[in-house]
Structures are given as structure tokens and as C-alpha cells.
Amino acid sequence: MASISMSPHLQTHVGITPGEVRGDTVREALESLFTEHPRLRSYLLDDRGAVRKHVAVFVNGESVKDRATLSDPLPPDGEIFLMQALSGG
Amino acid sequence: MSDRIDIGTRKGLFSYERRSSGWEPVGASFLGIQVPMLFHHQGVILASVEHGHFGTKFHRSADGGSSWEELDAPAYPEKPDDVPDILDPWRNTPVPWSLEKVWCLESAGRTGELWCGTLPGGLFRSSDQGESWSLVRSLWDRPERAKWAGGGYDWPGIHSICVHPDDPMKVAVAISCGGVWRTEDGGESWAQGAHGMRFDFVPEDQGGADPEAQDPHRMVQCPSAPDRLWVQHHCGIYRSDDGARSWHEIRDVKPSGFGFAVAVHPEAPDTAWFVPAKKDEFRHPVDARFVVTRTRDGGRTFETLERGLPETPAYDIVFRHALDVDRTGHRLAMGSTTGSLWVSEDQGDSWQHLSAHLPPIYCVRFA
Numbered sequence: 209m210a211s212i213s214m215s216p217h218l219q220t221h222v223g224i225t226p227g228e229v230r231g232d233t234v235r236e237a238l239e240s241l242f243t244e245h246p247r248l249r250s251y252l253l254d255d256r257g258a259v260r261k262h263v264a265v266f267v268n269g270e271s272v273k274d275r276a277t278l279s280d281p282l283p284p285d286g287e288i289f290l291m292q293a294l295s296g297g
Numbered sequence: 298m299s300d301r302i303d304i305g306t307r308k309g310l311f312s313y314e315r316r317s318s319g320w321e322p323v324g325a326s327f328l329g330i331q332v333p334m335l336f337h338h339q340g341v342i343l344a345s346v347e348h349g350h351f352g353t354k355f356h357r358s359a360d361g362g363s364s365w366e367e368l369d370a371p372a373y374p375e376k377p378d379d380v381p382d383i384l385d386p387w388r389n390t391p392v393p394w395s396l397e398k399v400w401c402l403e404s405a406g407r408t409g410e411l412w413c414g415t416l417p418g419g420l421f422r423s424s425d426q427g428e429s430w431s432l433v434r435s436l437w438d439r440p441e442r443a444k445w446a447g448g449g450y451d452w453p454g455i456h457s458i459c460v461h462p463d464d465p466m467k468v469a470v471a472i473s474c475g476g477v478w479r480t481e482d483g484g485e486s487w488a489q490g491a492h493g494m495r496f497d498f499v500p501e502d503q504g505g506a507d508p509e510a511q512d513p514h515r516m517v518q519c520p521s522a523p524d525r526l527w528v529q530h531h532c533g534i535y536r537s538d539d540g541a542r543s544w545h546e547i548r549d550v551k552p553s554g555f556g557f558a559v560a561v562h563p564e565a566p567d568t569a570w571f572v573p574a575k576k577d578e579f580r581h582p583v584d585a586r587f588v589v590t591r592t593r594d595g596g597r598t599f600e601t602l603e604r605g606l607p608e609t610p611a612y613d614i615v616f617r618h619a620l621d622v623d624r625t626g627h628r629l630a631m632g633s634t635t636g637s638l639w640v641s642e643d644q645g646d647s648w649q650h651l652s653a654h655l656p657p658i659y660c661v662r663f664a
Contacts, residue, residue: 217350250372251351252351255373255394256373260351262350262351293350
């Protein structure tokens with residue numbers, strides 16, 4: 209089971225806490241999370257479904273390569289980390 | 298008279314109320330986050346809250362800003378594959394079908410319908426108090442949008458929406474830079490209305506008077522005489538007497554015809570206020586003297602108002618939405634890019650300085 213965590217800044221706005229997620233890709237994992245936390249979607253993704261310019265999504269410490277559709281594979285024991293980029297504040 | 302002002306700034310929303318002792322700060326919301334636009338509508342405050350990282354959200358308060366509920370912001374639909382990209386004329390890059398900024402909120406009065414203007418140039422409407430929004434494709438799909446260019450921001454933006462107070466089917470919107478578009482059938486069809494506007498630095502035979510390319514910085518409509526509109530344009534002041542179909546240039550305004558904001562008296566269409574600045578590559582008060590100008594005769598003459606405004610040197614600029622007049626026409630409020638807030642209770646003759654230390658101010662609105 210993959211895990212997901214996020215910066216306190218993001219938790220403040222969306223009321224989400226770290227936990228476990230299922231999915232073969234980052235997109236699948238996030239979609240499952242969005243069903244629980246629908247507000248989270250617009251905080252991470254723009255209205256085209258791409259990762260917002262000033263948001264970073266990491267898998268096992270590496271920034272995802274596909275910021276447009278989040279097709280990066282998610283290993284079964286992968287760790288997703290969501291945070292605001294150090295820009296755009 | 299309105300006894301409450303809400304102010305959207307670079308770092309939150311601030312509220313002031315008029316008490317027996319005078320104007321006092323009464324609250325702050327969204328501290329640290331941009332609030333570029335807000336609107337009072339049927340007893341609620343609707344605020345556009347623009348997170349630097351997480352995009353724009355709408356928040357609504359039914360208790361004067363004590364508590365807020367988050368709503369979905371306008372979202373552009375997915376661009377159909379068979380619709381060609383429109384390229385920004387300055388950079389030849391596709392204009393995205395994606396919300397950059399909420400730049401205008403207005404209502405259709407009686408009907409309660411809400412209108413929202415955005416960057417990159419989308420007009421949205423809501424018939425459910427802002428619960429949901431739809432893009433007005435009839436304007437977005439106009440081929441002339443290929444001529445719209447950024448003015449103030451990288452993308453073109455709709456910053457002014459004037460809904461006829463007696464006929465909500467008649468709406469005029471102003472775009473930086475895309476002229477003035479009018480509908481008389483509730484948005485089914487649109488026509489360009491920026492006829493008579495011109496850029497003074499581009500010869501007319503080379504597109505300087507092309508209505509599609511004009512940069513009206515702000516457009517306001519007189520509620521009691523809706524055929525009368527005023528525009529503070531990038532190159533001067535304009536008056537319309539025919540419901541935004543055509544425009545008359547007001548020349549030789551001192552200290553300057555350049556600026557961003559304009560307000561019109563709700564019951565006296567010949568009375569309007571402006572905040573002049575040195576054009577257009579400078580954008581600071583002329584001679585560092587911060588003043589408001591007022592005409593009471595439709596633009597034939599202007600008074601320079603400065604009682605209560607700062608001594609020179611002052612470099613305050615008042616953005617498009619940072620000047621407002623209340624329903625009576627007696628009270629005005631304005632906020633500057635350097636975080637000063639002023640109120641006038643005598644139509645601009647004199648000004649009270651409420652704060653010099655707010656964040657940069659984007660939007661000032663009387664409740």
C-alpha cells in the first residue's frame with residue numbers, strides 16, 4: 209500500500225491528513241483521494257487537470273515527470289508527498 | 298449611505314465600518330492570501346481568494362465576514378479538439394482555457410444572476426448565487442478574440458461588467474485589451490462597442506483606432522441614466538451617451554488623462570471621479586502629487602481634489618477596482634498600491650486617511 213503525506217500548509221486549507229492510497233499511477237491514487245476530499249482537487253490541479261504551476265508532487269523523493277496527466281507509475285510501497293513549491297506565494 | 302467598506306488586498310480582506318466615533322477596522326479574513334475581487338450581493342459577501350500556490354477559490358459569507366464557506370471558482374471547460382487555439386497576438390502562444398484570475402464580479406440586479414470577468418478573457422455567469430458558473434461561449438468563441446492582448450497582465454482580461462439596471466438582457470463588458478463588447482439579448486450575441494476610442498501612440502491608419510484592440514482600463518455605468526458610461530482608458534478619459542455603442546474622448550484633462558480607476562455618481566451622470574497618473578510607462582502621480590479629479594459637467598471641466606490627500610512626494614496609484622462610490626453618491630472610498638485607504642463623505646471635496654499600512658489594495662467596495 210502506497211502512502212501519501214503533504215505539507216502542513218496544504219493540510220490547513222483542505223483538512224486532509226497523511227494516510228494510505230491505492231493506485232497503479234499517481235493519478236489513480238490522487239483520484240481516490242479526491243473522492244474523499246473533493247476540495248483537494250482544485251488545490252492541486254488546475255481546470256485542465258494538470259498540476260498547478262506552484263505545486264510539487266513527489267514520489268519517493270522524485271518530482272513527477274508527467275505534470276499534465278500524472279501518469280507516473282506508483283510503486284506498491286511508494287510514498288507520495290504533496291507540497292507548495294518555493295515560489296508563487 | 299453605506300457604513301461598511303470591504304477591501305481586497307495582496308494579503309487578505311479587511312473591513313471598516315462607520316461607527317459613532319468614525320470609521321474603524323472591524324475585521325480581517327484570509328490573512329496572507331490575495332483577495333483581488335469581492336462583491337456584495339443580496340446580503341452576502343462573495344470574495345475571490347487567490348492562493349499563490351493553490352489557485353483561485355470563491356468564499357461566501359452571510360454574516361458580514363465572521364465566517365466563510367468555500368465555493369467552486371469558475372472553471373473553463375476542456376477545449377474541444379476541433380476548436381483551434383487562439384494565439385496571443387503579442388507572443389503567439391495559445392491562450393489557455395484555464396482560470397488565471399477573477400478580475401470582476403457584478404450582479405444583474407433584480408434577477409440575482411451573477412457575472413464574473415476573468416483573465417485570460419473569459420466571461421462567466423451564475424444563476425445560483427455563485428454555486429456554479431458557466432463560461433459564456435458566445436463571447437469566448439468570437440473570432441475577434443484573436444486580437445485581444447494582455448493589458449496589465451500577460452493575458453487579456455475582463456475587468457468591467459455593466460448590467461443595465463432596468464433590462465438585464467443588456468450587458469456591456471470592457472476588456473484590457475479587447476475593447477468594449479455589448480449584448481442586448483442576455484449574451485446570445487455580442488457586438489463591439491469601442492468605437493471612438495484610440496491609442497495616441499499608434500497612428501489611426503495603423504490600428505490606433507481599431508476598436509478590437511482598445512484598452513479601456515475601467516468602465517462604469519450610471520445606474521439612474523444607464524445610457525451614460527464612463528471609461529478610464531489607457532490613453533485618456535471617454536464618455537458614452539448611447540449605452541456603450543460609441544465614445545467621446547475627453548481631451549486635455551489636467552494633471553493627466555491617464556489612470557486606472559473611475560467612479561460615476563449614481564444619480565448624476567455628468568459627475569465622475571478619476572485618479573490621474575503620469576502615463577503610461579511611469580504610472581505614478583504627476584509630479585508626485587496624489588490627487589483625485591472630478592467633473593460635474595460631463596467632462597467639460599474638471600476639479601482637482603486634494604484636501605486630506607498626502608503632501609508631495611506621494612507615489613500612490615489606485616488600481617481599477619480600488620475606487621468606489623456608495624449608493625447616495627456622497628461617500629467615496631479608495632485604496633492605493635502602497636496600502637493607504639481613504640474615505641470621503643462629501644463627494645471627494647475632502648478625504649479622511651483611514652490607514653497607511655494595509656497591504657497593496659486591489660479592490661474597495663461599499664456594502
